[in-house]
Amino acid sequence: MAPRVLISDSLSTAAVQIFKDRGIDVDYLPDLGKDKEKLAEVIGDYDGLAIRSATKVTAKLLEKATRLKVVGRAGIGVDNVDIPAASAKGVIVMNTPFGNSITTAEHAVALMFALAREIPAADASTQAGKWEKNKFMGVEITGKTLGIIGCGNIGSIVAERGVGLKMRVVAFDPFLSPERAIELGVEKVELEDLLKRADFITLHTPLTDKTRNILSAENIAKTKKGVRIINCARGGLVDEVALRAALDSGHVAGAGFDVFTEEPANANPLFGHKNVVATPHLGASTSEAQENVALQVAEQLSDYLLKGAVTNALNMPSVTAEEAPKLTPFVRLAELIGSFAGQLTEDGITGVRLEYEGEVSEMNTRALGAAALAGLLKPQLDTVNMVSAPVMAKERGIAVEVMRREVAGTYDSLFRLVVKTPKLERSVAGTVFADGKPRIVEIKGIQMDAEFQPSMLYVTNKDKPGFIGRLGTLLGARGVNIATFALGRTAAGADAIALIGIDAVADDALLADVAKLENVVQVKRVTF
Template sequence: MAPKVLVSDKLSETAVQIFRDRGIDVDFMPDLGKDKEKLAEVIGQYDGLAIRSATKATAKLLEKADNLKVIGRAGIGVDNVDIPAASKKGVIVMNTPFGNSITTAEHAIAMMFAVARQIPEASASTHAGKWEKSRFMGVELTNKTLGVVGAGNIGSIVIDRAHGLRMKVIAYDPFLTEERADQLGVRKVELDELLGKADFITFHVPLTDKTRNILSRDAIAKLKSGVRIINCARGGLVDEEALAEALKDGRVAGAAFDVFAEEPATDSPLFNLPNVVVTPHLGAATTEAQENVALQVAEQMSDYLLTGAVQNALNMPSVTAEEAKVMGPWIKLAEHLGAFIGQLTDEGVEAINILYDGMAAEMNTAALNTSVIAGMMRSVNPDVNMVSAPVLAKDRGIDIATTTQEQTGMFEGYIKVHVKTATRERSIAGTVFSDGKPRFIQIKGINIDAEVGPHMLYTTNQDRAGIIGTLGQTLGENGVNIANFTLGRSELGKDAIALLLLDDQPPEPVLKKLKDTGSFQQVRPLQFAVG
């Protein structure tokens, strides 16, 4: 029986025809996604669901999707898909992470021109029969300094276009290596330097805990006078109220925004300001981009339903069905090891060496590699998946090496991840016990035995008496319960570490209290996707 796919949003007829040409039974109902009740009534008939942003694949809908095997999102954003619920249901969620890149980059460049030359205001004035030539005095882009926050796929395209405009480009990106910066022809800088030197600033980062409000009120105070701000990435990166104040008093000369903290944006502090250009989230809105992502998602879904091949999956690595049975716990371990490294690394990673020992060396190490890299990079980019992670790592100039060896110790097999940055090296190792649960077994060369949980705390210190008491007392007094406590040291009086499994994420004030004791070199909260 042929697989059956429902297209519940407006995909192109060409994309729908791809399903038909591949022998898949497809129902094209482009307005069904807006009718939640009707969609829930019919979803149980389908093996695949192809959507854009109108359809909401909620946990409630997925409860009705008894036959669903794959959801394909034409585009990068999957805010409308409950990925944890899909994972529990055994549904693969795919997106098309690179189909919109050129279109979004071009929109950022267009917005930069628009705010530099006040094109929307000048157009409205001329349409009104005025001839206010002296009112609209713009600035050239040539020889101006462009600050690019985020030098990934879209950011690198913007950088390339900016060079063509003869702009000087500086970039801030924690994952950008010096080698990759040289390839892009940019000077890598810290955020404060970028804020103080750029004539134009454009954002090309996802919205994460680390990037939320990255242009805060305090950051706005550090901006070069007369700067112009462009945001075609994500709402929530900029404090819109603080920026509006800076625009009104002239510290910031102009802004161009395609995205807003609340969308659809019917009101914003930036609205109705004469030096602000706004558009309704049009970054990916070109005929070419919409067609590209539609065709791509149709091909990906067809491949999976007909052959089992997995591309651009957000909740499953690219492995065969046979491998998945054995590798599942090891894939999760690899992701945890990468996530540990990613959450502790605040500078560009130059090289990653992944060592596979014993039975781990006999597995599909390519799939395990992608799990390590995805886990590491997801700390700064939640849109990274098992397929796009190696591409993004390559774009950032990260050298990835794999070593395999026969069993050398007490474990049947283990994985060790060693990372090199410009200033330091860091390593962590783990294994899977007979119960199928991943464990951390070594950090910084110090042997430990720590189970992995969703909320953890990592500390480093000089080995001395009283550290356990300080940790226990500080956390206990502030209502943070310790589920498990693992300690290790290199030798008496030397480097020591602690890894705590907690019931909840410790609040920032509690972390500050631990840091203020002066007992610790590092106090880092960690989160892991367990389950």
């Protein structure tokens, strides 16, 4: 029986034809995604679901999707898909991360021009027959400073366009290497410096806990008077209420927004201001981009349903059927090791070394490396996956080195990740035991044996008597239950590490209390 695919959002008809040409039964119902009750009634009949942004793939919908194997999002954002729920149901979630990059970058540049020359207001005035030539006094782009927050795939395209427009381009991105910045012709700066210097600020970063309200009231106040702010990335990156106040006061000269905290945006604090240009999430809305992402998602879903090939998956590694049984536990290990290192790393990453020892060195290390990079970049780039991680690392100038040693040491297989920043070099190593569970066996050369837990505390300290007791007493007093406790040290009385699995995510107050303990050097919250 041929697989069945439902397209519940508006996609190019070329995508429908691809499914038909590949022998897949396809139903094109572009308005169904807006009706969650009707969608829930029929979803159980389909093996694949192709969507854009209107369809909400919730845990409730997935309960009804008894046959569903794969969801394909035509575009990069998957805010409308409950990925943990999909993973729990065994449903693969794919996206098309690079199909609309140029289109979105061009829209940001278009909004910059519209703000600089007050084009929307001048158009409305002229078409009303007013001919108010002296009213609309714009500013030149040439020679101005363009500040880019997030210089990845889309941000780097905007940077190149800005350089071509003879602008001075500065970029804030922890993952942008000095070498990549030179290649793009931009100056890498810290956020505070960008806020002070930029005449135009454009955002091109995903929405994560670290980037939410990155332009807060406090940061907007630090901007140069007369700045113009553009957001074609994600609603929630800018405090819209604070921005409206800054527009009203005249501190911010204008804002061009294509995305909003609440969408569809029937009302918004920015609406109605004479110096705001607003568009209804048109960043990816060109015929070329729509065609590209539609064709990509159709090919990806077809390849998976017919051949089992996994491409651009957000919740599953790209592994062949033959490799899966032996490789999958090590893919998980590599991703967890990467995530652990990524959460501990605060500075920009300049290089990564992936080391494979013993039996693992003969496996598909490309998949393992991609999983490690995805885990490493995930804390900063929420939509990164195994397929896009190597590309994103390259875009940011992160040098990736691979070392293989076929001779096994203490363990039959060992994977070690070494992360390099301008300030330090940190290594984390792990293995998979016979029980199939991944473990950390070494941090910064210190031997230990620690299982990964959903919530953990990473503590570095001086090895002095009484420390473990004081730490345990503090956690007990705060009502924090310890699940696992792993220790290691370089030598008696020297540097030591404690890795503690706890039953709840550590809050900031707990971290502060642990940091105050005698002999504590550093404490970090780590979650998986």
